[in-house]
Amino acid sequence: MIFLWLILLVPIVYLIFLVFSVRETFFTERPPYVATDSRTIRAILEELKTKAPAFICEPGCGQADFLRLAGRIFPQAELVGLENAPDLRLINWIHYRLSGSRIKVLSVDFFKFDYQKADLIYCYLNSPTMARLGEIFLKQCSKGTRIVSRSFPIPQLMPDKILEIKKKKVYFYNI
Numbered sequence: 070m071i072f073l074w075l076i077l078l079v080p081i082v083y084l085i086f087l088v089f090s091v092r093e094t095f096f097t098e099r100p101p102y103v104a105t106d107s108r109t110i111r112a113i114l115e116e117l118k119t120k121a122p123a124f125i126c127e128p129g130c131g132q133a134d135f136l137r138l139a140g141r142i143f144p145q146a147e148l149v150g151l152e153n154a155p156d157l158r159l160i161n162w163i164h165y166r167l168s169g170s171r172i173k174v175l176s177v178d179f180f181k182f183d184y185q186k187a188d189l190i191y192c193y194l195n196s197p198t199m200a201r202l203g204e205i206f207l208k209q210c211s212k213g214t215r216i217v218s219r220s221f222p223i224p225q226l227m228p229d230k231i232l233e234i235k236k237k238k239v240y241f242y243n244i
């Protein structure tokens with residue numbers, strides 16, 4: 070009997086997550102989970118590799134693929150992802166915390182994080198979010214901080230470079 074309840078529980082929990090994520094995607098400004106593909110990440114890292122960062126931050130990191138590949142190129146860098154979707158938090162906890170990875174994924178709202186220490190920030194979010202984060206980055210980040218945003222420009226900043234990778238624009242900024 071308990072086994073039967075467990076079998077029923079899995080699709081019910083999945084359905085609850087699905088309803089929440091559909092609601093957030095269509096009825097709020099929250100960016101949904103869509104991952105950056107590894108070819109794009111490699112092309113971005115190729116552009117960034119000439120200067121080693123000490124602290125890389127990925128607000129809304131999803132499954133932290135950018136941090137994983139960046140960690141191979143910058144073995145000394147501190148790698149911090151920010152993700153507050155409950156399902157991804159669980160996946161990341163299993164993937165990164167239990168495996169003893171050096172990637173730290175924090176379960177926080179990225180609007181409430183302090184970006185002062187970050188000297189490289191990677192974002193793949195949406196337009197309203199980049200406008201809000203732009204204000205925060207301008208207040209908190211120090212001179213020399215590099216910010217990369219896929220698809221969505223930061224309205225407060227002028228990009229140093231714009232690359233087209235797999236038909237999507239990628240904006241490179243230097244504070």
Ligand SMILES: C[S@@+](CC[C@H](N)C(=O)[O-])C[C@H]1O[C@@H](n2cnc3c(N)ncnc32)[C@H](O)[C@@H]1O
Pocket residue numbers: 099100101102103104105127128129130131132133134135151152153154157177178179180192193194
């Ligand atoms: C478009 S996905 C990008 C995932 C990852 N950066 C990548 O490029 O593969 C955006 C992510 O931001 C997360 N997110 C949205 N709002 C957030 C918030 N306020 N705080 C933390 N994470 C958030 C979503 O759950 C989602 O995983």
